Amino acid sequence: MSDILHRVGIKTSAIDEVYSALTTRNGLAAWWTTDTTGEGDQVGNIIQFRFAAGGFDMKVTKLHAPDLVEWEVIDGPAEWIGTIIRFELRQEGDYVIVLFKHLNWKEPVEFMHHCSTKWAIFLMSLKSLIETGKGQPNPDDVKVDNWN
Amino acid sequence: MSDILHRVGIKTSAIDEVYSALTTRNGLAAWWTTDTTGEGDQVGNIIQFRFAAGGFDMKVTKLHAPDLVEWEVIDGPAEWIGTIIRFELRQEGDYVIVLFKHLNWKEPVEFMHHCSTKWAIFLMSLKSLIETGKGQPNPDDVKVDNWN
Numbered sequence: 001m002s003d004i005l006h007r008v009g010i011k012t013s014a015i016d017e018v019y020s021a022l023t024t025r026n027g028l029a030a031w032w033t034t035d036t037t038g039e040g041d042q043v044g045n046i047i048q049f050r051f052a053a054g055g056f057d058m059k060v061t062k063l064h065a066p067d068l069v070e071w072e073v074i075d076g077p078a079e080w081i082g083t084i085i086r087f088e089l090r091q092e093g094d095y096v097i098v099l100f101k102h103l104n105w106k107e108p109v110e111f112m113h114h115c116s117t118k119w120a121i122f123l124m125s126l127k128s129l130i131e132t133g134k135g136q137p138n139p140d141d142v143k144v145d146n147w148n
Numbered sequence: 149m150s151d152i153l154h155r156v157g158i159k160t161s162a163i164d165e166v167y168s169a170l171t172t173r174n175g176l177a178a179w180w181t182t183d184t185t186g187e188g189d190q191v192g193n194i195i196q197f198r199f200a201a202g203g204f205d206m207k208v209t210k211l212h213a214p215d216l217v218e219w220e221v222i223d224g225p226a227e228w229i230g231t232i233i234r235f236e237l238r239q240e241g242d243y244v245i246v247l248f249k250h251l252n253w254k255e256p257v258e259f260m261h262h263c264s265t266k267w268a269i270f271l272m273s274l275k276s277l278i279e280t281g282k283g284q285p286n287p288d289d290v291k292v293d294n295w296n
Binding site: 002 | 155264
C-alpha cells in the first residue's frame with residue numbers, strides 16, 4: 001500500500017471555517033472543483049466531484065468537528081476506488097495545520113505521482129480560500145502536467 | 149518505508165535543459181535554493197543545499213543523461229539521511245515529464261507530510277524555470293505552512 005501525504009498551514013484562528021470548507025458543498029466547490037454536488041456534513045453522505053476528464057464519488061466515513069474529516073472513494077478511476085482520504089486539523093499558534101492523507105493506493109503507479117502533485121496544488125487553493133477569500137478550484141486550477 | 153512521489157510536465161522539447169537544471173549548480177540554484185554549492189554532473193560528487201533552517205548534503209549516485217538523476221542524502225535532518233531522491237525524465241509530446249521520487253523514509257512522520265508539499269512547490273518552480281526562464285527558489289519560495 002502507498003500513501004499520499006501533505007501538510008499545509010493556514011494562517012487563521014478560525015478552524016471552524018477550515019472544517020466548513022471540507023464539509024459543505026459551497027466550501028468544497030470553492031477550492032477543489034466548482035462542479036461539486038452533495039453536502040459533506042453527515043456521515044454516510046455521498047459527495048460527487050467532477051472534472052472535465054471524469055470525477056470521484058466520496059462517502060463520508062468519519063467526521064469530528066472541527067478536527068477530522070474522512071471519506072472513502074466509492075466511484076471514480078479504478079486506482080482510487082477503496083482508497084481513503086483524510087483531513088486532520090488542529091490549531092497551532094497563528095495557523096490551522098491541515099495534515100492530509102490519501103491512503104491505501106494498491107500500487108505507486110504514475111497516476112499516483114500526478115495525484116500527489118495535484119493534491120498539493122488543491123491544498124494550496126484551500127489555504128488561499130481561507131486566507132484571502134479566494135481559492136483556485138477546477139477548472140481554473142494550476143495545471144501541473146499533460147494530464148492537467 | 150514510505151515514499152514521496154510527484155509528477156510534473158514541463159512544456160518544452162529541450163529535455164537537455166531540464167537535465168541541466170538538475171545537474172549543475174546554477175540550474176539547481178535557480179529552482180530549489182539559491183544557496184547551492186557543488187556540481188551534480190559527476191557520480192560521487194557532493195552537492196550542498198542550504199536554507200535558513202539548515203540544509204541537505206547529497207551524494208550523486210546515478211546519472212544517465214538526459215533521463216535519470218539520483219542522489220543519496222548523506223547529511224541533514226535525521227529523517228532524510230539515507231533516503232534516496234530520484235528524477236526520471238522523458239519526452240512525451242510537447243512535454244518533458246518529470247517523475248520525482250523521494251524514497252525510503254523510515255516512518256511517515258509529520259515532517260514527511262511537509263516535505264511532500266514542499267517538493268510539489270519546488271517542482272513547480274523547476275517547471276516555471278524551464279517554461280518562463282524564472283524559477284522561485286528559496287528564500288523566495290512559496291511558503292506552505294509554519295515550517296515554511
